[in-house]
Amino acid sequence: MIIKGSLYIIPTLIGDYDKKYISNELQNAIKNINYYLVENEKKARRFIKFIDPKKNQNILNIKIISKIRDLNFNDLLEPCKSGNHIGLLSDSGCPGIADPGSDVVLSAHLRNIEIKPIIGPSSILMAMMSSGLNGQSFSFNGYLPIKEKQLIDKIKFYESKSKKENQTQIFIETPYRNNKLLSKLIETLSPKSMLCVASNINLQNQLIITKKVFLWKKTKIDINKQPTIFIFSC
Amino acid sequence: MIIKGSLYIIPTLIGDYDKKYISNELQNAIKNINYYLVENEKKARRFIKFIDPKKNQNILNIKIISKIRDLNFNDLLEPCKSGNHIGLLSDSGCPGIADPGSDVVLSAHLRNIEIKPIIGPSSILMAMMSSGLNGQSFSFNGYLPIKEKQLIDKIKFYESKSKKENQTQIFIETPYRNNKLLSKLIETLSPKSMLCVASNINLQNQLIITKKVFLWKKTKIDINKQPTIFIFSC
Incomplete structure:
Protein backbone atom coordinates (compact mmCIF):
# COMPACT_ATOMS: atom_id res chain seq x y z
CA MET A 1 0.00 0.00 0.00
CA ILE A 2 1.32 3.43 -0.88
CA ILE A 3 0.68 5.93 1.91
CA LYS A 4 -0.05 9.28 0.33
CA GLY A 5 -0.70 12.66 1.83
CA SER A 6 -3.65 14.82 0.84
CA LEU A 7 -3.97 18.42 -0.26
CA TYR A 8 -6.15 20.21 2.32
CA ILE A 9 -7.88 23.36 1.11
CA ILE A 10 -8.08 25.50 4.23
CA PRO A 11 -10.12 28.72 4.29
CA THR A 12 -8.77 31.53 6.49
CA LEU A 13 -10.91 34.06 8.38
CA ILE A 14 -12.42 36.95 6.43
CA GLY A 15 -13.17 39.29 9.34
CA ASP A 16 -12.30 39.35 13.04
CA TYR A 17 -9.72 36.80 14.16
CA ASP A 18 -11.99 35.14 16.70
CA LYS A 19 -11.84 31.51 17.78
CA LYS A 20 -15.64 31.30 17.72
CA TYR A 21 -15.47 30.96 13.93
CA ILE A 22 -13.06 28.00 14.04
CA SER A 23 -14.17 24.35 13.90
CA ASN A 24 -12.19 21.45 15.32
CA GLU A 25 -11.81 20.16 11.77
CA LEU A 26 -9.85 23.29 10.79
CA GLN A 27 -7.94 23.32 14.07
CA ASN A 28 -6.86 19.69 13.59
CA ALA A 29 -5.81 20.32 10.00
CA ILE A 30 -3.49 23.16 11.07
CA LYS A 31 -2.20 21.10 14.01
CA ASN A 32 -1.31 18.13 11.81
CA ILE A 33 0.07 19.86 8.73
CA ASN A 34 3.60 21.23 8.45
CA TYR A 35 3.78 21.82 4.70
CA TYR A 36 1.95 24.83 3.29
CA LEU A 37 1.41 26.49 -0.05
CA VAL A 38 0.30 30.05 0.66
CA GLU A 39 -0.53 33.41 -0.91
CA ASN A 40 1.51 35.39 1.62
CA GLU A 41 3.95 33.87 4.12
CA LYS A 42 3.55 36.49 6.87
CA LYS A 43 -0.26 36.30 6.81
CA ALA A 44 -0.18 32.49 6.67
CA ARG A 45 2.14 32.32 9.71
CA ARG A 46 -0.13 34.75 11.58
CA PHE A 47 -3.18 32.57 10.83
CA ILE A 48 -1.39 29.32 11.77
CA LYS A 49 -0.16 30.93 15.02
CA PHE A 50 -3.69 32.15 15.79
CA ILE A 51 -5.13 28.65 15.28
CA ASP A 52 -2.35 26.73 17.04
CA PRO A 53 -0.16 29.04 19.16
CA LYS A 54 1.90 26.08 20.42
CA LYS A 55 2.98 25.01 16.96
CA ASN A 56 6.71 25.36 16.37
CA GLN A 57 6.88 27.80 13.47
CA ASN A 58 10.49 26.76 12.72
CA ILE A 59 9.46 23.35 11.43
CA LEU A 60 6.95 24.80 8.95
CA ASN A 61 7.79 24.36 5.28
CA ILE A 62 6.04 27.26 3.53
CA LYS A 63 6.09 28.04 -0.20
CA ILE A 64 4.40 31.01 -1.85
CA ILE A 65 1.76 30.31 -4.51
CA SER A 66 2.44 33.37 -6.67
CA LYS A 67 5.93 32.08 -7.34
CA ILE A 68 4.64 28.64 -8.23
CA ARG A 69 4.39 29.18 -11.99
CA ASP A 70 8.18 29.43 -12.07
CA LEU A 71 8.60 26.27 -10.05
CA ASN A 72 8.06 22.63 -10.72
CA PHE A 73 4.68 21.45 -9.43
CA ASN A 74 6.16 18.00 -8.92
CA ASP A 75 8.59 19.37 -6.36
CA LEU A 76 5.85 21.35 -4.61
CA LEU A 77 3.55 18.36 -4.28
CA GLU A 78 6.39 15.96 -3.46
CA PRO A 79 5.60 16.00 0.30
CA CYS A 80 2.24 14.34 -0.51
CA LYS A 81 3.98 11.52 -2.39
CA SER A 82 6.07 10.79 0.70
CA GLY A 83 2.99 10.66 2.93
CA ASN A 84 2.76 14.23 4.22
CA HIS A 85 -0.31 16.42 4.00
CA ILE A 86 -0.08 19.87 2.43
CA GLY A 87 -2.29 22.80 3.42
CA LEU A 88 -3.29 25.40 0.83
CA LEU A 89 -3.98 28.86 2.30
CA SER A 90 -4.86 32.18 0.73
CA ASP A 91 -4.89 35.52 2.58
CA SER A 92 -8.61 35.63 3.24
CA GLY A 93 -11.48 33.19 2.71
CA CYS A 94 -11.40 30.16 0.41
CA PRO A 95 -8.33 29.42 -1.74
CA GLY A 96 -9.16 29.26 -5.44
CA ILE A 97 -12.37 31.30 -5.11
CA ALA A 98 -11.53 34.84 -6.30
CA ASP A 99 -8.14 34.05 -4.78
CA PRO A 100 -5.03 32.16 -5.90
CA GLY A 101 -4.74 28.40 -5.48
CA SER A 102 -6.70 26.73 -8.25
CA ASP A 103 -3.54 25.90 -10.26
CA VAL A 104 -2.18 23.97 -7.31
CA VAL A 105 -5.46 22.08 -6.84
CA LEU A 106 -5.63 21.18 -10.53
CA SER A 107 -2.03 20.05 -10.45
CA ALA A 108 -2.83 17.78 -7.48
CA HIS A 109 -5.79 16.27 -9.39
CA LEU A 110 -3.51 15.49 -12.32
CA ARG A 111 -1.19 13.63 -9.92
CA ASN A 112 -4.05 11.71 -8.25
CA ILE A 113 -3.49 13.43 -4.93
CA GLU A 114 -6.62 13.41 -2.78
CA ILE A 115 -8.23 16.84 -2.26
CA LYS A 116 -9.79 17.59 1.14
CA PRO A 117 -11.82 20.78 1.38
CA ILE A 118 -12.30 22.26 4.87
CA ILE A 119 -15.43 24.23 5.81
CA GLY A 120 -14.84 27.96 6.20
CA PRO A 121 -15.99 31.44 5.24
CA SER A 122 -16.32 32.84 1.73
CA MET B 1 -33.85 52.68 21.60
CA ILE B 2 -35.77 49.95 19.82
CA ILE B 3 -34.37 46.50 20.58
CA LYS B 4 -34.73 44.37 17.50
CA GLY B 5 -33.90 40.76 16.82
CA SER B 6 -31.87 39.63 13.83
CA LEU B 7 -32.41 37.00 11.17
CA TYR B 8 -29.57 34.47 11.45
CA ILE B 9 -28.85 32.45 8.33
CA ILE B 10 -27.61 29.13 9.68
CA PRO B 11 -26.07 26.49 7.41
CA THR B 12 -26.68 22.86 8.38
CA LEU B 13 -24.25 19.99 7.82
CA ILE B 14 -24.01 18.50 4.32
CA GLY B 15 -22.40 15.18 5.21
CA ASP B 16 -21.66 13.33 8.44
CA TYR B 17 -23.24 14.78 11.56
CA ASP B 18 -19.97 15.29 13.38
CA LYS B 19 -19.26 17.98 15.99
CA LYS B 20 -15.82 18.59 14.47
CA TYR B 21 -17.50 20.62 11.71
CA ILE B 22 -19.32 22.92 14.15
CA SER B 23 -17.97 26.31 15.29
CA ASN B 24 -18.87 28.01 18.58
CA GLU B 25 -20.55 30.74 16.55
CA LEU B 26 -23.04 28.23 15.15
CA GLN B 27 -23.44 26.48 18.49
CA ASN B 28 -24.23 29.79 20.24
CA ALA B 29 -26.73 30.77 17.56
CA ILE B 30 -28.68 27.53 18.05
CA LYS B 31 -28.40 27.85 21.84
CA ASN B 32 -29.81 31.39 21.86
CA ILE B 33 -32.52 31.14 19.21
CA ASN B 34 -35.99 29.68 19.81
CA TYR B 35 -37.76 30.91 16.66
CA TYR B 36 -36.99 29.10 13.42
CA LEU B 37 -38.06 29.25 9.80
CA VAL B 38 -37.14 25.90 8.27
CA GLU B 39 -37.41 23.79 5.13
CA ASN B 40 -38.43 20.64 7.03
CA GLU B 41 -39.43 20.55 10.70
CA LYS B 42 -38.21 17.02 11.46
CA LYS B 43 -34.77 17.61 9.94
CA ALA B 44 -34.50 21.01 11.63
CA ARG B 45 -35.33 19.50 15.05
CA ARG B 46 -32.76 16.74 14.45
CA PHE B 47 -30.08 19.32 13.62
CA ILE B 48 -30.95 21.56 16.59
CA LYS B 49 -30.88 18.52 18.90
CA PHE B 50 -27.51 17.46 17.50
CA ILE B 51 -26.04 20.93 18.11
CA ASP B 52 -27.63 21.51 21.54
CA PRO B 53 -28.98 18.25 23.04
CA LYS B 54 -30.01 20.05 26.25
CA LYS B 55 -32.30 22.49 24.46
CA ASN B 56 -35.95 22.07 25.39
CA GLN B 57 -37.57 21.23 22.05
CA ASN B 58 -41.03 22.12 23.43
CA ILE B 59 -40.28 25.82 23.58
CA LEU B 60 -39.18 25.97 19.93
CA ASN B 61 -41.40 27.96 17.61
CA ILE B 62 -40.87 26.41 14.16
CA LYS B 63 -42.53 27.46 10.90
CA ILE B 64 -42.00 25.79 7.54
CA ILE B 65 -40.62 27.94 4.69
CA SER B 66 -42.46 26.19 1.86
CA LYS B 67 -45.76 27.24 3.38
CA ILE B 68 -44.61 30.82 3.72
CA ARG B 69 -45.97 32.14 0.44
CA ASP B 70 -49.46 31.54 1.82
CA LEU B 71 -48.66 33.32 5.05
CA ASN B 72 -48.06 36.90 5.98
CA PHE B 73 -44.34 37.69 6.15
CA ASN B 74 -45.07 40.34 8.76
CA ASP B 75 -46.39 37.69 11.13
CA LEU B 76 -43.42 35.42 10.45
CA LEU B 77 -40.87 38.13 11.15
CA GLU B 78 -42.84 39.59 14.07
CA PRO B 79 -40.59 37.88 16.69
CA CYS B 80 -37.69 40.07 15.43
CA LYS B 81 -39.74 43.23 15.97
CA SER B 82 -40.27 42.22 19.60
CA GLY B 83 -36.56 41.61 20.15
CA ASN B 84 -36.21 37.91 19.41
CA HIS B 85 -33.77 36.40 16.96
CA ILE B 86 -34.98 34.07 14.21
CA GLY B 87 -32.89 31.28 12.71
CA LEU B 88 -33.32 30.30 9.06
CA LEU B 89 -32.47 26.65 8.33
CA SER B 90 -32.69 24.55 5.19
CA ASP B 91 -32.25 20.77 5.05
CA SER B 92 -28.62 20.75 4.01
CA GLY B 93 -26.00 23.45 3.53
CA CYS B 94 -26.69 27.16 3.16
CA PRO B 95 -30.27 28.48 3.11
CA GLY B 96 -31.03 30.43 -0.06
CA ILE B 97 -28.21 28.83 -2.07
CA ALA B 98 -29.83 26.17 -4.31
CA ASP B 99 -32.20 25.82 -1.35
CA PRO B 100 -35.28 27.67 -0.08
CA GLY B 101 -34.97 30.75 2.12
CA SER B 102 -34.15 33.73 -0.08
CA ASP B 103 -37.76 35.05 0.04
CA VAL B 104 -37.56 35.23 3.81
CA VAL B 105 -34.19 37.02 3.70
CA LEU B 106 -35.45 39.55 1.15
CA SER B 107 -38.56 40.11 3.23
CA ALA B 108 -36.37 40.81 6.28
CA HIS B 109 -34.32 43.33 4.25
CA LEU B 110 -37.50 45.16 3.26
CA ARG B 111 -38.40 45.41 6.97
CA ASN B 112 -34.92 46.65 7.99
CA ILE B 113 -34.24 43.52 10.03
CA GLU B 114 -30.52 42.86 10.42
CA ILE B 115 -29.22 39.79 8.58
CA LYS B 116 -26.49 37.72 10.24
CA PRO B 117 -24.89 35.01 8.11
CA ILE B 118 -23.18 32.14 9.96
CA ILE B 119 -20.17 30.30 8.50
CA GLY B 120 -20.95 26.78 7.31
CA PRO B 121 -20.67 24.29 4.46
CA SER B 122 -21.98 24.73 0.93
Missing part, protein backbone atom coordinates in the same frame (compact mmCIF):
# COMPACT_ATOMS: atom_id res chain seq x y z
CA SER A 123 -17.40 36.47 1.49
CA ILE A 124 -19.00 35.74 -1.90
CA LEU A 125 -21.15 32.92 -0.53
CA MET A 126 -22.02 34.69 2.72
CA ALA A 127 -23.03 37.81 0.80
CA MET A 128 -25.07 35.70 -1.62
CA MET A 129 -27.00 33.90 1.11
CA SER A 130 -27.56 37.19 2.96
CA SER A 131 -28.73 39.09 -0.11
CA GLY A 132 -32.20 37.57 -0.34
CA LEU A 133 -31.71 37.46 -4.12
CA ASN A 134 -32.18 34.37 -6.31
CA GLY A 135 -29.69 31.70 -5.24
CA GLN A 136 -30.98 29.04 -7.65
CA SER A 137 -28.83 30.57 -10.39
CA PHE A 138 -26.03 33.04 -9.78
CA SER A 139 -22.83 34.14 -11.44
CA PHE A 140 -19.65 35.46 -9.84
CA ASN A 141 -18.03 37.75 -12.37
CA GLY A 142 -15.03 39.18 -10.53
CA TYR A 143 -14.22 42.81 -11.28
CA LEU A 144 -16.05 45.30 -13.52
CA PRO A 145 -14.02 47.56 -15.88
CA ILE A 146 -12.50 50.75 -14.45
CA LYS A 147 -13.04 53.17 -17.37
CA GLU A 148 -16.42 54.91 -17.15
CA LYS A 149 -17.86 54.06 -20.55
CA GLN A 150 -16.89 50.39 -20.41
CA LEU A 151 -18.11 50.20 -16.81
CA ILE A 152 -21.56 51.52 -17.72
CA ASP A 153 -21.78 49.23 -20.78
CA LYS A 154 -20.82 46.23 -18.66
CA ILE A 155 -23.35 47.03 -15.90
CA LYS A 156 -26.05 47.23 -18.60
CA PHE A 157 -24.81 43.98 -20.15
CA TYR A 158 -25.01 42.11 -16.82
CA GLU A 159 -28.38 43.66 -15.99
CA SER A 160 -29.87 42.45 -19.26
CA LYS A 161 -28.25 39.05 -18.68
CA SER A 162 -29.78 38.88 -15.21
CA LYS A 163 -33.19 39.62 -16.71
CA LYS A 164 -32.88 37.20 -19.64
CA GLU A 165 -31.42 34.28 -17.68
CA ASN A 166 -33.05 35.09 -14.30
CA GLN A 167 -29.56 34.96 -12.84
CA THR A 168 -28.17 36.94 -9.92
CA GLN A 169 -24.90 38.76 -10.72
CA ILE A 170 -22.06 39.09 -8.18
CA PHE A 171 -19.01 41.40 -8.32
CA ILE A 172 -16.07 42.57 -6.26
CA GLU A 173 -14.12 45.82 -6.49
CA THR A 174 -10.79 47.15 -5.29
CA PRO A 175 -11.89 48.61 -1.91
CA TYR A 176 -10.80 52.22 -2.57
CA ARG A 177 -13.06 52.28 -5.63
CA ASN A 178 -16.15 50.92 -3.80
CA ASN A 179 -17.97 54.25 -3.43
CA LYS A 180 -17.46 55.03 -7.11
CA LEU A 181 -18.78 51.63 -8.20
CA LEU A 182 -21.77 51.91 -5.88
CA SER A 183 -22.75 55.30 -7.30
CA LYS A 184 -22.31 54.04 -10.89
CA LEU A 185 -24.50 51.00 -10.14
CA ILE A 186 -27.20 53.24 -8.64
CA GLU A 187 -27.05 55.63 -11.63
CA THR A 188 -26.99 52.90 -14.27
CA LEU A 189 -29.29 50.07 -13.11
CA SER A 190 -33.05 50.24 -13.63
CA PRO A 191 -34.80 51.86 -10.65
CA LYS A 192 -36.67 48.63 -9.90
CA SER A 193 -33.66 46.30 -9.99
CA MET A 194 -32.56 44.93 -6.62
CA LEU A 195 -29.07 45.83 -5.40
CA CYS A 196 -27.30 44.25 -2.42
CA VAL A 197 -24.20 45.76 -0.82
CA ALA A 198 -22.45 43.47 1.68
CA SER A 199 -19.49 45.04 3.50
CA ASN A 200 -17.18 43.91 6.29
CA ILE A 201 -18.69 40.45 6.64
CA ASN A 202 -17.77 38.92 10.03
CA LEU A 203 -16.53 42.23 11.39
CA GLN A 204 -18.15 44.42 14.07
CA ASN A 205 -19.20 46.94 11.43
CA GLN A 206 -20.78 44.34 9.11
CA LEU A 207 -23.32 46.02 6.81
CA ILE A 208 -25.60 44.01 4.51
CA ILE A 209 -28.35 45.91 2.72
CA THR A 210 -30.61 44.88 -0.16
CA LYS A 211 -33.11 47.30 -1.66
CA LYS A 212 -34.47 48.54 -4.98
CA VAL A 213 -32.18 50.89 -6.87
CA PHE A 214 -34.58 53.85 -6.62
CA LEU A 215 -34.41 53.52 -2.82
CA TRP A 216 -30.61 53.37 -2.95
CA LYS A 217 -30.74 56.83 -4.60
CA LYS A 218 -31.96 58.20 -1.24
CA THR A 219 -29.43 56.19 0.84
CA LYS A 220 -26.03 57.49 1.89
CA ILE A 221 -23.40 54.96 2.96
CA ASP A 222 -19.60 55.17 2.94
CA ILE A 223 -17.91 51.91 1.95
CA ASN A 224 -14.57 53.44 0.97
CA LYS A 225 -11.82 50.89 1.70
CA GLN A 226 -14.31 48.46 3.30
CA PRO A 227 -14.16 44.97 1.76
CA THR A 228 -17.45 44.69 -0.12
CA ILE A 229 -19.41 42.33 -2.36
CA PHE A 230 -21.93 43.82 -4.83
CA ILE A 231 -24.89 41.76 -6.02
CA PHE A 232 -27.74 42.67 -8.32
CA SER A 233 -30.78 41.09 -9.89
CA CYS A 234 -33.71 42.32 -11.93
CA SER B 123 -21.49 21.77 -1.39
CA ILE B 124 -21.36 24.17 -4.36
CA LEU B 125 -18.56 26.24 -2.87
CA MET B 126 -16.62 23.27 -1.51
CA ALA B 127 -16.83 21.52 -4.88
CA MET B 128 -15.77 24.72 -6.65
CA MET B 129 -12.70 25.24 -4.45
CA SER B 130 -11.78 21.55 -4.77
CA SER B 131 -12.18 21.43 -8.53
CA GLY B 132 -8.99 23.26 -9.44
CA LEU B 133 -10.97 25.06 -12.16
CA ASN B 134 -11.12 28.84 -12.63
CA GLY B 135 -12.65 30.41 -9.52
CA GLN B 136 -12.18 34.01 -10.70
CA SER B 137 -15.43 33.72 -12.66
CA PHE B 138 -17.98 30.96 -12.19
CA SER B 139 -21.68 30.42 -12.67
CA PHE B 140 -24.01 28.17 -10.71
CA ASN B 141 -26.79 27.17 -13.10
CA GLY B 142 -28.89 24.74 -11.05
CA TYR B 143 -30.32 21.80 -13.02
CA LEU B 144 -29.84 20.86 -16.68
CA PRO B 145 -32.89 19.75 -18.74
CA ILE B 146 -34.04 16.11 -18.48
CA LYS B 147 -35.00 15.41 -22.10
CA GLU B 148 -32.05 14.12 -24.14
CA LYS B 149 -32.05 16.61 -27.01
CA GLN B 150 -32.48 19.66 -24.77
CA LEU B 151 -29.87 18.30 -22.39
CA ILE B 152 -27.28 17.94 -25.14
CA ASP B 153 -28.09 21.39 -26.56
CA LYS B 154 -27.76 22.94 -23.13
CA ILE B 155 -24.42 21.23 -22.38
CA LYS B 156 -23.11 22.59 -25.68
CA PHE B 157 -24.53 26.05 -24.88
CA TYR B 158 -22.78 26.17 -21.50
CA GLU B 159 -19.56 24.78 -22.95
CA SER B 160 -19.42 27.51 -25.56
CA LYS B 161 -20.28 30.07 -22.85
CA SER B 162 -17.45 28.74 -20.69
CA LYS B 163 -15.06 29.19 -23.62
CA LYS B 164 -16.30 32.65 -24.65
CA GLU B 165 -16.49 34.13 -21.15
CA ASN B 166 -13.70 32.03 -19.57
CA GLN B 167 -16.25 31.09 -16.92
CA THR B 168 -16.51 27.83 -14.99
CA GLN B 169 -19.99 26.25 -15.11
CA ILE B 170 -21.54 24.48 -12.10
CA PHE B 171 -24.61 22.19 -12.03
CA ILE B 172 -26.55 19.89 -9.74
CA GLU B 173 -28.75 16.92 -10.61
CA THR B 174 -31.42 14.84 -8.92
CA PRO B 175 -29.16 12.11 -7.41
CA TYR B 176 -30.82 9.12 -9.14
CA ARG B 177 -30.05 10.74 -12.52
CA ASN B 178 -26.36 11.42 -11.71
CA ASN B 179 -24.91 8.50 -13.74
CA LYS B 180 -26.97 9.49 -16.77
CA LEU B 181 -25.88 13.12 -16.58
CA LEU B 182 -22.24 12.10 -16.14
CA SER B 183 -22.29 9.89 -19.23
CA LYS B 184 -24.03 12.62 -21.27
CA LEU B 185 -21.42 15.17 -20.17
CA ILE B 186 -18.60 12.80 -21.15
CA GLU B 187 -20.23 12.09 -24.54
CA THR B 188 -21.06 15.71 -25.33
CA LEU B 189 -18.23 17.90 -24.03
CA SER B 190 -15.05 18.40 -26.08
CA PRO B 191 -12.41 15.78 -25.23
CA LYS B 192 -10.05 18.46 -23.90
CA SER B 193 -12.58 20.22 -21.65
CA MET B 194 -12.04 19.76 -17.92
CA LEU B 195 -14.79 18.02 -15.94
CA CYS B 196 -14.99 17.83 -12.14
CA VAL B 197 -17.29 15.42 -10.31
CA ALA B 198 -17.60 16.09 -6.56
CA SER B 199 -19.69 13.52 -4.65
CA ASN B 200 -20.50 12.99 -0.98
CA ILE B 201 -18.62 16.03 0.27
CA ASN B 202 -17.88 15.72 4.02
CA LEU B 203 -18.79 12.03 4.05
CA GLN B 204 -16.46 9.04 4.47
CA ASN B 205 -16.87 8.15 0.80
CA GLN B 206 -16.13 11.67 -0.47
CA LEU B 207 -14.95 11.56 -4.08
CA ILE B 208 -13.63 14.65 -5.89
CA ILE B 209 -12.09 14.09 -9.31
CA THR B 210 -11.14 16.58 -12.03
CA LYS B 211 -9.74 15.43 -15.36
CA LYS B 212 -10.01 16.02 -19.09
CA VAL B 213 -13.12 14.59 -20.72
CA PHE B 214 -11.16 12.12 -22.89
CA LEU B 215 -9.70 10.64 -19.69
CA TRP B 216 -13.19 10.42 -18.16
CA LYS B 217 -14.10 8.15 -21.11
CA LYS B 218 -11.76 5.53 -19.60
CA THR B 219 -12.97 6.06 -16.01
CA LYS B 220 -15.76 4.06 -14.37
CA ILE B 221 -17.43 5.50 -11.27
CA ASP B 222 -20.90 4.91 -9.84
CA ILE B 223 -22.49 8.06 -8.40
CA ASN B 224 -26.08 6.82 -8.49
CA LYS B 225 -28.00 8.43 -5.61
CA GLN B 226 -24.82 10.06 -4.26
CA PRO B 227 -25.21 13.85 -3.78
CA THR B 228 -22.98 15.30 -6.49
CA ILE B 229 -21.88 18.64 -7.95
CA PHE B 230 -20.79 18.75 -11.62
CA ILE B 231 -18.37 21.44 -12.81
CA PHE B 232 -16.84 22.00 -16.21
CA SER B 233 -14.59 24.45 -17.96
CA CYS B 234 -12.90 24.66 -21.32
